[in-house]
Amino acid sequence: xxxxxxxxxxxxxxxxxxxxxxxxxxxxxxxxxxxxxxxxxxxxxxxxxxxxxxxxxxxxxxxxxxxxxxxxxxxxxxxxxxxxxxxxxxxxxxxxxxxxxxxxxxxxxxxxxxxxxxxxxxxxxxxxxxxxxxxxxxxxxxxxxxxxxxxxxxxxxxxxxxxxxxxxxxxxxxxxxxxxxxxxxxxxxxxxxxxxxxxxxxxxxxxxxxxxxxxxxxxxxxxxxxxxxxxxxxxxxxxxxxxxxxxxxxxxxxxxxxxxxxxxxxxxxxxxxxxxxxxxxxxxxxxxxxxxxxxxxxxxxxxxxxxxxxxxxxxxxxxxxxxxxxxxxxxxxxxxxxxxxxxxxxxxxxxxxxxxxxxxxxxxxxxxxxxxxxxxxxxxxxxxxxxxxxxxxxxxxxxxxxxxxxxxxxxxxxxxxxxxxxxxxxxxxxxxxxxxxxxxxxxxxxxxxxxxxxxxxxxxxxxxxxxxxxxxxxxxxxxxxxxxxxxxxxxxxxxxxxxxxxxxxxxxxxxxxxxxxxxxxxxxxxxxxxxxxxxxxxxxxxxxxxxxxxxxxxxxxxxxxxxxxxxxxxxxxxxxxxxxxxxxxxxxxxxxxxxxxxxxxxxxxxxxxxxxxxxxxxxxxxxxxxxxxxxxxxxxxxxxxxxxxxxxxxxxxxxxxxxxxxxxxxx
Amino acid sequence: xxxxxxxxxxxxxxxxxxxxxxxxxxxxxxxxxxxxxxxxxxxxxxxxxxxxxxxxxxxxxxxxxxxxxxxxxxxxxxxxxxxxxxxxxxxxxxxxxxxxxxxxxxxxxxxxxxxxxxxxxxxxxxxxxxxxxxxxxxxxxxxxxxxxxxxxxxxxxxxxxxxxxxxxxxxxxxxxxxxxxxxxxxxxxxxxxxxxxxxxxxxxxxxxxxxxxxxxxxxxxxxxxxxxxxxxxxxxxxxxxxxxxxxxxxxxxxxxxxxx
Numbered sequence: 001x002x003x004x005x006x007x008x009x010x011x012x013x014x015x016x017x018x019x020x021x022x023x024x025x026x027x028x029x030x031x032x033x034x035x036x037x038x039x040x041x042x043x044x045x046x047x048x049x050x051x052x053x054x055x056x057x058x059x060x061x062x063x064x065x066x067x068x069x070x071x072x073x074x075x076x077x078x079x080x081x082x083x084x085x086x087x088x089x090x091x092x093x094x095x096x097x098x099x100x101x102x103x104x105x106x107x108x109x110x111x112x113x114x115x116x117x118x119x120x121x122x123x124x125x126x127x128x129x130x131x132x133x134x135x136x137x138x139x140x141x142x143x144x145x146x147x148x149x150x151x152x153x154x155x156x157x158x159x160x161x162x163x164x165x166x167x168x169x170x171x172x173x174x175x176x177x178x179x180x181x182x183x184x185x186x187x188x189x190x191x192x193x194x195x196x197x198x199x200x201x202x203x204x205x206x207x208x209x210x211x212x213x214x215x216x217x218x219x220x221x222x223x224x225x226x227x228x229x230x231x232x233x234x235x236x237x238x239x240x241x242x243x244x245x246x247x248x249x250x251x252x253x254x255x256x257x258x259x260x261x262x263x264x265x266x267x268x269x270x271x272x273x274x275x276x277x278x279x280x281x282x283x284x285x286x287x288x289x290x291x292x293x294x295x296x297x298x299x300x301x302x303x304x305x306x307x308x309x310x311x312x313x314x315x316x317x318x319x320x321x322x323x324x325x326x327x328x329x330x331x332x333x334x335x336x337x338x339x340x341x342x343x344x345x346x347x348x349x350x351x352x353x354x355x356x357x358x359x360x361x362x363x364x365x366x367x368x369x370x371x372x373x374x375x376x377x378x379x380x381x382x383x384x385x386x387x388x389x390x391x392x393x394x395x396x397x398x399x400x401x402x403x404x405x406x407x408x409x410x411x412x413x414x415x416x417x418x419x420x421x422x423x424x425x426x427x428x429x430x431x432x433x434x435x436x437x438x439x440x441x442x443x444x445x446x447x448x449x450x451x452x453x454x455x456x457x458x459x460x461x462x463x464x465x466x467x468x469x470x471x472x473x474x475x476x477x478x479x480x481x482x483x484x485x486x487x488x489x490x491x492x493x494x495x496x497x498x499x500x501x502x503x504x505x506x507x508x509x510x511x512x513x514x515x516x517x518x519x520x521x522x523x524x525x526x527x528x529x530x531x532x533x534x535x536x537x538x539x540x541x542x543x544x545x546x547x548x549x550x551x552x553x554x555x556x557x558x559x560x561x562x563x564x565x566x567x568x569x570x571x572x573x574x575x576x577x578x579x580x581x582x583x584x585x586x587x588x589x590x591x592x593x594x595x596x597x598x599x600x601x602x603x604x605x606x607x608x609x610x611x612x613x614x615x616x617x618x619x620x621x622x623x624x625x626x627x628x629x630x631x632x633x634x635x636x637x638x639x640x641x642x643x644x645x646x647x648x649x650x651x652x653x654x655x656x657x658x659x660x661x662x663x664x665x666x667x
Numbered sequence: 668x669x670x671x672x673x674x675x676x677x678x679x680x681x682x683x684x685x686x687x688x689x690x691x692x693x694x695x696x697x698x699x700x701x702x703x704x705x706x707x708x709x710x711x712x713x714x715x716x717x718x719x720x721x722x723x724x725x726x727x728x729x730x731x732x733x734x735x736x737x738x739x740x741x742x743x744x745x746x747x748x749x750x751x752x753x754x755x756x757x758x759x760x761x762x763x764x765x766x767x768x769x770x771x772x773x774x775x776x777x778x779x780x781x782x783x784x785x786x787x788x789x790x791x792x793x794x795x796x797x798x799x800x801x802x803x804x805x806x807x808x809x810x811x812x813x814x815x816x817x818x819x820x821x822x823x824x825x826x827x828x829x830x831x832x833x834x835x836x837x838x839x840x841x842x843x844x845x846x847x848x849x850x851x852x853x854x855x856x857x858x859x860x861x862x863x864x865x866x867x868x869x870x871x872x873x874x875x876x877x878x879x880x881x882x883x884x885x886x887x888x889x890x891x892x893x894x895x896x897x898x899x900x901x902x903x904x905x906x907x908x909x910x911x912x913x914x915x916x917x918x919x920x921x922x923x924x925x926x927x
Binding site for chain 1: 837846849914
């Protein structure tokens with residue numbers, strides 16, 4: 001006869017307000033196999049847990065049923081308590097009296113009876129529960145970081161500094177990401193490159209980091225602790241072992257008019273190029289789409305001039321496979337281009353630019369060497385208009401969310417402009433100024449009060465060109481919707497931050513979820529902000545939503561800790577809730593007949609073939625299914641499909657579930 | 668000696684196979700024949716009356732042993748061999764599959780050839796069976812329930828349907844699982860119903876439609892139309908038998924028009 005202990009929790013008043021907890025405990029004490037039953041105000045509290053532990057010792061309980069909140073909430077708590085009192089944790093089960101009873105019913109006789117029934121069902125199940133032990137799976141002690149922006153750099157350095165190996169892949173020819181494009185950073189106005197480039201160099205030199213630039217994730221197989229990543233190393237056409245990064249090729253390349261991505265189209269680059277002088281690695285790659293040799297079949301000027309003979313044409317992309325324990329996705333974001341906005345000229349006015357383009361104009365390494373000169377004629381604009389919320393917070397444009405960073409960088413832009421053009425006049429059209437963050441509000445006030453930036457609350461309806469000026473037509477809603485018209489020399493649009501191109505495809509490759517805007521989804525918006533729903537894959541930075549640098553770096557460090565806490569364990573301990581194929585005496589060995597229909601239905605590819613052999617002759621007697629406990633997620637699809645009922649889920653066996661259901665049905 | 672007997676005798680005398688499973692004349696209708704020696708093969712016949720699904724023996728080690736065997740079967744035997752192969756239940760290396768088409772003996776070299784034969788030789792549907800299905804389809808829900816309750820209440824749970832079915836090859840049938848006892852073993856209307864519903868669900872997408880279950884029923888219960896109707900529904904819903912087991916496969920392009 002089993003000795004089950006039943007513990008009914010009042011959950012403050014959450015349960016006891018509608019359920020007669022005392023009566024439930026009393027009824028439970030009369031159930032077959034129950035040795036002890038009681039109720040308590042807060043079972044999850046320390047005295048509550050002690051109550052359970054003492055009862056286990058005193059009554060030699062061989063099973064525990066806690067009637068409380070959802071097992072999602074406190075199953076681990078109570079299982080730990082049982083384990084501390086010497087009871088196998090899987091002999092403890094939760095009867096969900098809060099979400100399934102008290103929260104969904106009025107106070108009544110029937111509500112209490114339902115609670116009693118649920119407790120009875122779980123008692124019947126626990127009577128048949130078997131002790132289980134956690135499964136240990138080995139862990140590959142290496143992390144993969146996808147994306148070499150500041151998030152990827154920070155995460156890689158943090159993991160590497162904890163002594164773990166990291167592979168960082170970046171699809172472009174250099175790491176650095178958007179942060180390397182920025183001029184100065186709010187709210188302290190320190191130079192972006194000055195604080196970033198030392199870290200880029202650190203990544204390249206760190207013994208624990210393997211950096212692959214011009215590389216993309218091709219495929220990700222496996223599971224937490226045991227991923228297998230196939231990485232495509234795109235052909236750079238330059239042998240980095242021979243190249244010294246002298247840059248001679250980039251001065252000789254005849255293709256000189258290619259718009260530079262790094263300068264957001266405001267400058268040009270050659271076909272063989274290093275994106276910017278501080279690039280890491282500081283070695284060039286050939287852009288095949290613009291290279292004369294790749295497009296027309298002849299040129300080879302770079303090869304002729306290369307002093308070390310490093311140029312190698314027509315090399316195919318390489319594929320490498322790496323065993324990985326954890327993955328951090330830091331693929332970042334992008335901003336909309338000006339051509340998205342018909343009302344602001346569809347991108348046809350050269351002097352209507354994006355905030356990111358303004359960053360390049362204001363940057364000392366930019367095309368104007370830090371002088372604010374407008375793209376059309378290189379004149380210094382005397383009147384400049386900034387328009388915030390371009391696309392953002394506009395459901396009509398399909399972007400209902402706030403891009404978060406624009407209020408701050410627009411204030412910064414206006415400030416930088418005022419610092420550089422002393423007689424200039426700057427106006428910001430805004431919806432709201434969202435300056436939540438340490439020293440952010442002070443920064444915006446400084447722009448208004450010290451640098452005399454003119455803030456106008458209202459939307460801009462139209463921007464058009466007239467006599468070499470850009471006419472900005474808007475309203476000032478704080479002056480009774482008074483129309484405002486400004487003849488500007490240059491207009492800067494704070495365009496919405498959007499998910500990177502290809503984000504959806506990448507998410508599908510890794511089986512992680514994403515939101516309607518293709519930003520990657522975290523497992524829980526508050527409590528699991530850097531985890532995905534796929535165990536072992538973490539997120540950081542602006543691939544989740546637009547984020548500023550401090551927030552990106554914080555999330556990257558957070559994700560790094562999550563990865564390190566996984567990699568630093570000797571083995572991965574998993575819940576033993578996995579499917580198992582039965583075994584029985586010879587000559588049957590197992591009731592599994594090896595039809596392997598479970599193999600086609602398993603969503604996790606966890607079903608393998610196992611040959612049962614005669615010990616003497618080695619002849620195969622039977623081939624049966626075998627479930628890889630490392631891959632099995634315990635979904636139970638194979639169990640329901642197995643015709644001969646040869647598969648059981650540990651902790652939820654046919655026998656246990658049948659007993660629970662029968663107890664619920666037979667009043 | 669018929670062409671068939673000659674061919675079978677040659678296979679045995681040459682030692683290609685150790686046994687030929689075919690049909691011979693029985694008291695009232697043809698019955699299965701097991702030929703171990705060339706002279707046994709004279710008994711072999713093949714005509715429209717040969718209806719037994721001989722594939723039922725192919726999963727029984729005690730009958731076919733470890734050696735190579737030949738089988739001369741009808742359309743349904745060929746179809747069953749394809750399904751058994753899909754379910755890893757037979758070793759094609761140890762099997763010679765044949766059928767008779769007019770005067771010709773066809774020996775199949777591969778599953779593809781069998782599939783091609785099955786695709787091009789579909790038998791005419793049994794009008795009587797279709798008529799019963801149509802009749803039951805027209806019934807209201809409660810009438811249908813009463814009909815089946817009344818029919819299945821006669822079942823004596825002899826499991827002849829299971830024994831005759833070539834795809835009921837489990838070592839331990841779900842009805843014999845007693846821990847927990849999912850299906851009650853005694854003959855009673857509800858437990859009979861449980862058994863038949865289970866049988867049909869287990870056959871869904873796998874059933875070849877040979878009708879042996881119904882033919883084997885000593886009480887002549889219309890259980891064959893359960894699997895027949897299930898096959899028709901599956902064809903309409905998922906596009907038919909060729910996809911293997913519909914319950915264990917998933918296709919994004921599934922029509923799903925049954926979800927309303």
